[in-house]
Amino acid sequence: MARLHxxxxxxxxxxxKVPVPKGSVxxxxxxxxxxxxxxxxxxxVKAQVWVTGRAGMGGIKRAANPEEAExxxxxxxxxAAKGFVVEQVLVEERLDIEREFYAGVIIDDRARAxxxxxxxxxxxxxxxxxxxxxxxxxxxxxxxxxxxxxxxxRDLVRRVGIHGRLxxxxxxxxxxxxxxxxxxxxxxxxxxxxxxxxxxxxxxxxCRITVDDYAVFRHPDLGIEIAREFDRxxxxxxxxxxxxxxxxxxxxFYFIQMADDFGRGEGYIGFHGAGGGGSMMSMDALLSRDYKxxxxxxxxxxxxxxxxxxxxRIVLSLPGIDGYFASGSGVASQEQFHSARGFVKAFLExxxxxxxxxxxxxxxxxxxxxxxxxxxxxxxxxxxxxxxxDTADFCAERLDNLIxxxxxxxxxxxxxxxxxxxxxxxxxxxxxxTYDHAICDTCESKxxxxxxxxxxxxxxxxxxxxxxxxxxxxxxxxxxxxxCEVECQFEGKGGGFVDLPIPGLGEYRKSLVKH
Amino acid sequence: xxxxxxxxxxxxxxxxxGREGRARTVLMKEYGTSVVAGCTPGRGGEEVExxxxxxxxxxxxEEAGPLGVSVxxxxxxxVKSAALEAIDAGVKLLVIIPDRVPIYDVLVIAKAxxxxxxxxxxxxxxxxxxxxxxxxxxxxxxxxxxxxWFFPGPVGVTSxxxxxxxxxxxxxxxxxxxxxxxxxxxxxxVVGLPHPEVVKLFEADxxxxxxVMFGEIGTSQEExxxxxxxxxxxxxxxxxFIGGKAAKSGTRFSHAGAIIEGGRGTHEGKVQRLREVGAxxxxxxxxxxxxxxxxxxxxxx
Numbered sequence: 001m002a003r004l005h006x007x008x009x010x011x012x013x014x015x016x017k018v019p020v021p022k023g024s025v026x027x028x029x030x031x032x033x034x035x036x037x038x039x040x041x042x043x044x045v046k047a048q049v050w051v052t053g054r055a056g057m058g059g060i061k062r063a064a065n066p067e068e069a070e071x072x073x074x075x076x077x078x079x080a081a082k083g084f085v086v087e088q089v090l091v092e093e094r095l096d097i098e099r100e101f102y103a104g105v106i107i108d109d110r111a112r113a114x115x116x117x118x119x120x121x122x123x124x125x126x127x128x129x130x131x132x133x134x135x136x137x138x139x140x141x142x143x144x145x146x147x148x149x150x151x152x153x154r155d156l157v158r159r160v161g162i163h164g165r166l167x168x169x170x171x172x173x174x175x176x177x178x179x180x181x182x183x184x185x186x187x188x189x190x191x192x193x194x195x196x197x198x199x200x201x202x203x204x205x206x207c208r209i210t211v212d213d214y215a216v217f218r219h220p221d222l223g224i225e226i227a228r229e230f231d232r233x234x235x236x237x238x239x240x241x242x243x244x245x246x247x248x249x250x251x252x253f254y255f256i257q258m259a260d261d262f263g264r265g266e267g268y269i270g271f272h273g274a275g276g277g278g279s280m281m282s283m284d285a286l287l288s289r290d291y292k293x294x295x296x297x298x299x300x301x302x303x304x305x306x307x308x309x310x311x312x313r314i315v316l317s318l319p320g321i322d323g324y325f326a327s328g329s330g331v332a333s334q335e336q337f338h339s340a341r342g343f344v345k346a347f348l349e350x351x352x353x354x355x356x357x358x359x360x361x362x363x364x365x366x367x368x369x370x371x372x373x374x375x376x377x378x379x380x381x382x383x384x385x386x387x388x389x390d391t392a393d394f395c396a397e398r399l400d401n402l403i404x405x406x407x408x409x410x411x412x413x414x415x416x417x418x419x420x421x422x423x424x425x426x427x428x429x430x431x432x433x434t435y436d437h438a439i440c441d442t443c444e445s446k447x448x449x450x451x452x453x454x455x456x457x458x459x460x461x462x463x464x465x466x467x468x469x470x471x472x473x474x475x476x477x478x479x480x481x482x483x484c485e486v487e488c489q490f491e492g493k494g495g496g497f498v499d500l501p502i503p504g505l506g507e508y509r510k511s512l513v514k515h
Numbered sequence: 516x517x518x519x520x521x522x523x524x525x526x527x528x529x530x531x532x533g534r535e536g537r538a539r540t541v542l543m544k545e546y547g548t549s550v551v552a553g554c555t556p557g558r559g560g561e562e563v564e565x566x567x568x569x570x571x572x573x574x575x576x577e578e579a580g581p582l583g584v585s586v587x588x589x590x591x592x593x594v595k596s597a598a599l600e601a602i603d604a605g606v607k608l609l610v611i612i613p614d615r616v617p618i619y620d621v622l623v624i625a626k627a628x629x630x631x632x633x634x635x636x637x638x639x640x641x642x643x644x645x646x647x648x649x650x651x652x653x654x655x656x657x658x659x660x661x662x663x664w665f666f667p668g669p670v671g672v673t674s675x676x677x678x679x680x681x682x683x684x685x686x687x688x689x690x691x692x693x694x695x696x697x698x699x700x701x702x703x704x705v706v707g708l709p710h711p712e713v714v715k716l717f718e719a720d721x722x723x724x725x726x727v728m729f730g731e732i733g734t735s736q737e738e739x740x741x742x743x744x745x746x747x748x749x750x751x752x753x754x755x756f757i758g759g760k761a762a763k764s765g766t767r768f769s770h771a772g773a774i775i776e777g778g779r780g781t782h783e784g785k786v787q788r789l790r791e792v793g794a795x796x797x798x799x800x801x802x803x804x805x806x807x808x809x810x811x812x813x814x815x816x
Contacts, residue, residue, distance in 0.1 A: 107618055109705050109734045112625040144622040185619050214591065215617035249590055250534065252614060276702060277676025277729060280758050281800055300678065301614060302535065302653070329678020331664065331685040333641055333656035362681070363656030388685065391801070479534060 002211040002224045005048045007090045009189075009209040016180045018173055018191070020204050023092025032073030035091040036066040045072045048088040049081045057081055062094060084233060095203055100193035102126050103174050105181040107188075114142045116153070116178055118170075120160040122193035136160055148178040169202055170194075184222070185215035235260065236511075237314055240504040244310045248430055250479075251303025251334075253311055258293040263320040268294040269399070270315040270324045270354075274339070275300040278329030278392070282359070285396035286325060294321045302334040306430055306480035306500050308342030313502060316350045317509055323403050324356035327395055330388045332362030338453075340368035340385070341482040344375040345498075348489075351411075352381045355402035359395045361388030374490055380409050417497065424463070426470050428478040431500040435484075437463045439495030447491040451483040464496070517645030517696045518671070518716040518723070519608060519636070520548070524583040526651065527575055527606065528553045529597050531563045535612070535653075536588035540564050543586070545658035548649040552579035572604040586610045586642070586651050594638065595620035602627050610651045611637035614702065621705050628707065635707030641677035641699040646684075654681060654697060668693020670807060671717035673710055674729035675700055675736070676758065683727055683803060690804035692811065695723045704734060711739035714749045725752040725810050727803060732759035735779040737789060744792040752810040753794040756803055757785045 026032040047059035063069035100122035138159035154171035181189035241255035273279025365387040372385035421438035458467035488496035531553025552575040559570035569575035616638040642652015655661025674680040730737040743749040
């Protein structure tokens with residue numbers, strides 16, 4: 001889930017009239033001092049990282065004066081906290097706290113509705129309080145269309161024994177918290193602690209807001225880089241992969257880098273699954289053979305071949321993997337030959353140098369296996385393909401054997417793609433298709449036209465051309481099945497080529513070479 | 516019998532002119548589903564695979580006759596509007612295929628469905644299939660595959676993973692066990708027809724003798740099934756496998772999540788709770804066919 005930093009959450013709360021302590025975020029010790037000067041009193045300096053228990057690791061400290069605030073910020077900035085590096089600190093007025101509460105909004109899968117929770121005791125250990133003192137915690141289900149009503153919020157607070165002006169004030173605040181959650185489509189929005197100060201004022205002293213990944217596109221102003229929960233900052237490859245995912249809605253593409261800084265021979269496998277359930281079992285099959293996962297990738301939901309190609313290219317950009325394992329549920333509904341062509345294009349371009357076992361069981365698996373097996377002799381490393389009657393366990397065993405055998409074919413480097421003499425080009429949804437008609441003139445098979453899944457090509461004077469408008473091809477009539485390249489390469493003369501850019505990957509690979 | 520879908524129900528496809536809509540309409544039609552209309556705003560008057568396309572759902576209803584089911588192949592950001600349109604027109608079962616539908620949109624759909632007495636499967640679902648009768652969505656991918664993989668029989672199949680829905684039914688079929696209906700409830704946290712709702716439907720279906728369920732960590736669907744068994748509202752034998760044992764922990768949404776879940780959602784918790792009430796929980800996915808066979812044999816004797 002897309003988590004917001006405390007200071008970002010507080011900005012949203014403030015906009016919706018939930019009072020927050022006076023303060024601001026700083027990226028340098030100097031800035032921290034200036035903010036403290038402006039506040040003109042004791043301040044709190046709080047590290048802005050997505051971890052719990054900040055106080056325990058020195059991430060929340062009190063500063064008596066601006067100089068102290070500067071010194072503390074100096075310590076905190078650059079500090080590592082559970083894998084995250086502190087890049088910002090929040091400097092805010094210190095509150096004179098009399099009492100702490102808890103308020104939260106979450107989506108309850110059973111009720112299929114948002115639920116607002118309020119506790120008369122806040123601070124750490126709120127789960128235990130809820131378990132041991134249910135009388136201190138009240139909750140209310142919210143009608144998604146009508147929203148949380150003022151009276152419901154007041155009654156929520158009343159049920160944990162709060163009365164008088166405090167009831168009115170807290171009721172109003174809880175209602176505003178719900179509105180923040182609803183407006184920004186939060187999976188969870190919590191204020192803990194919600195405090196009342198000795199002079200009787202309410203403040204959200206801390207807050208955690210997690211925005212629904214699937215709704216991030218509606219809130220560009222939140223500036224969320226990757227809409228996904230990581231327990232560490234995203235890696236470069238993850239950022240590259242997320243761009244691919246974000247720009248192509250067809251099918252699922254999910255990429256997580258599970259390991260960093262490893263080398264050949266350490267047993268890390270590029271894992272590429274399809275569908276959560278089958279992937280889990282396939283990963284278990286690897287783990288039980290003492291392999292480790294370099295990646296968790298999921299391309300499912302009928303992705304185009306181009307997406308599988310990009311996923312494979314990204315996985316293969318990890319230089320230390322010992323093998324490539326693609327395996328899903330085994331009985332997929334999606335037409336598996338699309339994925340097969342994506343793999344073949346990636347493996348050929350990358351001159352795959354580690355063994356790969358690809359289990360593409362399911363719809364049209366015979367064709368998928370044929371496409372992969374046809375390409376195997378052209379690829380230096382061993383490549384095996386299996387279907388639904390071969391279990392994930394068996395396939396993991398095969399990969400294990402291939403890695404142990406360590407046989408790599410000595411293939412000559414392929415000649416670089418010759419300059420296109422008579423280019424015919426059109427755009428696909430995410431790339432460019434090019435034919436060299438000079439080569440096409442020497443080709444008798446015209447396999448590109450026959451195998452084009454959506455039949456959008458025709459022959460004119462024996463040369464392949466679009467049979468639809470360029471706009472339609474770009475808009476999605478071309479589904480990037482990659483037949484025009486892969487089939488052409490094996491059954492034709494190699495005149496067709498599909499360029500599928502992956503922004504940032506080239507630079508990433510160059511940076512690896514430098515290191 | 517079967518649940519949710521058979522060859523009689525009249526089906527609308529929303530988003531029929533898109534890449535997925537078109538491809539899956541072929542599958543549905545060839546498998547036996549009675550697809551009678553499609554809907555894509557602005558494309559009314561066209562035809563897809565011989566099926567008339569209308570601009571609005573209401574128009575489809577007026578021109579093509581009453582519609583029992585709508586299958587949505589619509590980009591996620593537009594799903595809410597399309598679903599509300601179908602519910603408003605009077606469609607009582609929606610199958611919402613796409614993933615990445617914003618969760619607050621799902622809540623709004625759930626509320627509208629509840630008020631209209633309608634149901635929805637998904638979002639993020641592969642769909643529903645009743646062997647040799649009809650399919651909604653994309654299970655099987657092609658009619659020929661679906662026909663060779665699944666056949667009718669006594670077991671209801673319900674799964675939280677799409678691929679596993681087909682895989683379970685296929686591996687059961689390899690052991691000679693057929694199914695009444697397979698349903699992928701959808702992979703998201705909030706779905707229209709979670710496991711407990713599905714098993715209630717299987718309970719009411721006389722031809723379903725036993726249910727096979729693929730559960731996963733997170734949410735409380737499997738625990739709710741256990742509650743139904745305990746309360747005597749689901750009385751048929753249940754064979755279950757819970758995935759995600761190796762995962763570190765389910766996705767946790769903060770303290771509030773923990774308060775709501777109150778200890779539910781974990782792998783051990785689900786397995787233990789289901790075993791307590793007498794369900795057969797297998798430790799290995801591969802054991803499902805054997806366990807199901809034993810359960811069915813016991814019923815016969």
